[in-house]
Amino acid sequence: MTRLIRGWPLTIVLAAVFGLSVGPFYWLAMAATHANSEIFSYPPKFYPGDQLLENTRKLEESIGLLNVLGNTLFVAVVQTAGALVVSLLAGYAFAKFTFKGRDAFFVLLLSTLVIPGGVTIIPIFEMMNDIGLIDSFPALILPSLSVPFGIFLMRQSLLAVPDDLLDAARVDGAGELRVLVQVVVPVMRPVLAALAVFLFLGAWNDFLWPLIALRTPEMHTLPVALASLQATTRTDFGQVMVGTALSALPMMALFLILQKQFISGLLAGATKG
């Protein structure tokens, strides 16, 4: 009985915080179905309108929505897959092998975590400009393949894997590649999934570097396209809301499906300082 009484006030407070957190997303989804003038009129629209298709059509016309979505997805998938492989390989080397310069390299790698992104962005821009990669997908993907945090996470997780497991496979005659693919990858699957989600989210939402590195609208990723759409005078917010919803809501859906991986990936991210 006391449980029942004690629980309710707290539950109501948490529900209110929930509302404040999720409310803006609901409002966003609703706004995407209304015309510009309705979005900017009182009372706010908490019910669906009938402009979703029209807004989407206009957005396709102004930014080439399908192309932009394709670009964003392509870059995010390739970047995630690449960084995942690099992190796994390096983490495996750090955790399970000894080699010259191992500890020095590891310390250097971690020490770069405290350097703000603003430091490296100018030289990387000049480098990409010099080799003619500005306005290309490699310019977006290449700098994000060697992720110190990912390498660190893989190393820490692999340290907990017993050496005997690997040696048993070697005794059975497995080559190094087979040990990696058939022993290491399967035991690391949960950590790889968490890291994948973390990397994908970062790549999908990435804005500043793509804004600097991309020039032509055909190459734009969704965040860059949205920002350029917003920068034009007399922005049509009906379109902007559809684009924003398409940028934010798929991540929400992915989160609902992969909650565990998301939370462990982002919590692991908390240790990257």
Added chain:
Amino acid sequence: MITRRNVPYVLILPALAGFLVFKAYPILAAAYISLTTGAGAARSFVGLDNYVRLVNDPLFWTSLWNTGLILVVQVPIMLLLALVLALGLNSPFVRLRATWRLGVFMPSLTGLVAYGVMFSVILSKESGLLNWMLGFLGVDPIDWLGSPFWARIAIVIALTWHYTGYNAVIYLAGLQSIPKELYEASMVDGAGSIRRFWSITVPQLRPILLLTIVLSTIGTLQLFDEPFVLTGGGPDNTTLTISLYLYQNGFRYFDFGYAAAIAYALTLIVAGFGLLQIKLTGGRK
């Protein structure tokens, strides 16, 4: 051919190449660029001129002051709210805990642009959701993004909305890893809930509290997203932060040398604060 002997070198090669090209070289190059002016063929060495200019630049000090102000106000509010939220989410009396936890985590998944679009409309003076809600409390419409005072508050609100749930979930993980026996033993000893909070929860959570304080401080010192998308640093530079000033110099005025000097000043500040906090709190991270 991959052998047992060369395998670690093969494994580490991609990470090493990426590190050298996109981390080590740019960090050193930025240090050199900060000692130069101009770009490309017109680049010339000017020694410490950019740093001298920085120290005498009132706008840099403004950006430093703004960043510090937001840091001092926002980080304590957010972390306190996050802790309270985590305690609530951890309470066995609460119904639907998993649902609330999911919801409060969601804002931290939102990218810069989506977030900026949403908040610039929600905070709009004439037709924003927030002013509409405040209207029910009898509050007159507030010019969130146009008034020097409220623009700073708007940044604090947006930041708090963005990251409180994330920190709460970190705290929740910490709370759940505190051994139940500690609480049971103290209840046997007759300790009340407030006593248990201060003598068990806080000390047990200490490493995680320290971690979030350091992370939030470092994050806020580098604050860029919120002022960039919401206020552009205005009005009247009241929300200009160090990172935003760096961006403006680098990619609006293309003054790479000066921007690099700001970047290195920021690095010093971040590293200094990080060390100071770890020292002050006596943490062994």
